[in-house]
Amino acid sequence: MRLKPVVVMMLLASAGSSLAAGSLKDAVEQTVLKNPEVRAKWLGYKASSDEQDVAKANYYPRVDLNAYTGMEKQQRPTGNKGGAFGHSGVNLELRQMLFDGFATQSEVRRLGYGKLTRYYELLAASDMAALETVNAYLDVLRYRELVELAKDNYAIHKETYDQITERVSAGVGRRVDLETATGRLALAESNWLTQASNLHDVSARYERLTGSLPAADMSKPGSLAAALPADAAALRAQLVHNPQFKAAVYNIRAARADAENKQSDNYPTFELRASQGLDWNRDNVDGSYKDGVVQLVMNYNLFRGGASKARASQYAEQLNIAYEMRDKTCRDIRQTTQIAWNDTFRLKEQLSYLDQHVLATEKSRDAFRRQFDIGQRSLLDVLDTENELFEAKIALVKADYDYQLSHARVLAQTHQLLATLQLAPLESSGPDDNLGDNVSDDEKVACAGGMIDSVKLDRDAAMAARPPRTAVVAEVTPTPQPAPAAPGSNCDKAISDLVGNWSAAWSGKQLDTYLSLYAASFEASGGRTRADWETKRRARVGKEGSITLKLDNQTCKMSGKDRGEVTLTQHYSSKDYSDTVQKTLELVQEGGKWKISRERVTSGRTE
Template identity: 40%
Template sequence: MAGDLADTIHKAIEHNPDVLVTQDDRRAIEQNVREAKAGYLPRVDVYAGIGGEKSDNTSTLAATGEQGYRGLHREESGITITQMLFDGFFTKNEVARQKATLQAASYRVLAAAEDVGLRATQTYLDVLRRQEQVELAKDNLAAHQRVYDQIRMRSERGVGRTADTDQAAGRLALAQANLEAQQGNLRDAQIAYLRVVGEMPQDLDMPALPVDVMPGDLQALVDEARQTHPTLASAVADIDATMAQHEQARANDFPRFDLELGATHNSNIDGVRGADEDLIAMVRMNYNIYRGGADLARKRSTAHRITEAKNIRDRAEDQVIEEASLSWNDFLTARTRLDLLRRHADAANATRTAYQKQFDIGQRTLLDLLDTENERFQSEINYIDGKYRLMYAYYRIAASKGQLLGSLGVMSPDGGPQN
């Protein structure tokens, strides 16, 4: 039975722009990881050039026997292969940073999908709720129609009063207005469903509640939310990324070593006619001594980024705890309130039945009968509202832990982590 709700959530996630934005961000960061790993691989450069050259040096003097510029047609080509041997752990920390950033982005995809899933669930339940209330309004209209017909027949026989007929007609019109209002509410719910899901609702089934993920108490909910909520997990991954970035900033504290292999094929170089070829194999070291304090500034900057990321994590944790607490409070309130609303509706139905019998034998006035009919209708409306509020509270608790999609069997979008 939860399949239809799961399908609705899947459709909502597929076209939602918030989810699509986070998915594209994640895919871009995947390429950043590949780019960072390229630092471990050799770099191959090929070059070629052709043009004119004029030279005046000892070689031209020996070749011509006189001083002055000697013009030749110069050609050059070559290949260089450079393999990083040690770069102060820059590449290692860059890969770690990008992997942590990718993890954070994956959790952001899941968090966006959870939010969309909860909105889709709300619109799904709203459509079902409004459909029930429309049917209830139709029953209420039919009941008022029966009372009106009964009063009109009495009036036509001369045993009823015109005022009673007018009063019954007025209540009948109110019942018709109530039906129109409920039908309007249903159309509003269908429009909201269309906006979130991308299509109009059709033949929605009553979903099963995610009772398996319900915690025993508020503390258990908060503890679990701290462990599984994707927003908090994303913030933790961001801390890992900034710590790797801070380590990366220390790369210039070390010398860099590269293995360089090369070959050149040149002609007419520096005024000497003929081929000029080289084969080289070198280990090169480069060690920057001073860059105007830029390296120190970068390390201080990344240290502040770590503190910022930790504060963002703390803020995310506060928000997760708040949402978990609110969802749990809503659940408790809705559960207690639903029992009271059911008692009220049962009492109103029993009163309506008793008043109908008493009205038939003249012990109750028409106003008594119409009032109890209206109270029954309103009590049932309130009960339906309460029933669906409690249902939504179950799903809200699952979402407050980041487990809504998992509880309904909906796959996480884009292959991100699944809680």
């Protein structure tokens, strides 16, 4: 007995089920041959072929042989013989359908399209299983690299921790640095554990798909970029071969045949019946009897309560549903393909930037390390740069594998992934699709319509949108010095310093320093709140132009250990205003320092 090639392949795959795949091709082959989901689709396709054969049987005659024997009992009018008697016989009947309103023809066509639908669903399941396997295979490699990065990152932080511990123990390091190093070491260990857990999870996914654990020495696959369509136009042309789209098209044709089948109730049925019977002791009359019948039987339903019309309408709507599902499938395919196609360009460009980031960060890390060793950088600077380098390497590894996966995603949508890997699905050739009523409009849908352009960075436009840069002229502003106490002042040094600092901060427009010299209990004139007063002072003092401030005739008066006042003459001049006023500053001790609790103009222009 000869085995079919597919069966041979499955037996070979079963024999090697415990062997781990060492290459991407081997892993995908294991999945396509052994994955339960793919095999279920394959068996469903096989079952659909048998289902169509069941419908085709209606074209052939039906022959039934009936034989019987037993006792009968009859009650007859007076004078006729009755009672119980034995009765045996045999009957051979042939029935041939001549016309059934095209029901059988439509049903055979529906199941034929159903078989085609199952076939393309098998191809789609094979493509998706292959893509999932590529993803799982790359993820195992990806997280193995990330685990190594996390392990190295932990070792670096452990070395730093040990170095800081030695310094602290020797009395030349700070305790806060040790606490910082301890926290970063714990974070590095947590990152290592996270990546190890991720590797465990993707290995479990790989085992679910292929039926075997990942090999210890999985080879890194070659690039699939050469198999991609040359451009977007070629990509659109290949999308019509997507098995999901094909399955949706044949599902429409199956639904149309089903709707036509329901129209058969509007026609009469004709059937040829022929029978030959032989029985004995019929009606308790001894002897043998032979009956032969040849009939043409017509059946025409006249009324069924509107059921036929309702059922025809029901299946017409089912056909409309099939149209909508085809359109949805097209949109899904177009979205998935466009994203994958754009990723092939985006990730390729992004890889160069991420690689530059890693190289630049490595240089910064090394420089920071050297500067830290001679005391020019803090430990926090070094650890931050180390963490940035770790994150940059992770981003580079992830982008590299995402880039490889993007090629497989495009090939899966164009039904080229298995062929690129030199593999074939369980059924490489489909059934005949010429069933007599193919409608080309079923495939005329915008699955391969216009595609969104790939993302391109317009750097020139980004810079052109920026405001023009103005030349920065370094302006040396002399550090304001506290004004010396006025001649003849009776203020002590602390109060004189307060007034001098207040004058210097005001004229130097050092707003934060200026406002800090006012007490928390400061009372603004005019009943204004402190917040409102500060807002207005910031606007007035901070306006454009320089301020000149001169104080004289300064006298002090104490009203206790923590209270006093200063009376002075203030000469103020700015770009657009100048005046001379007599002013009193009421002072209060706050936190051991003199501060202004109230400011009053006693003569001259008020605020």
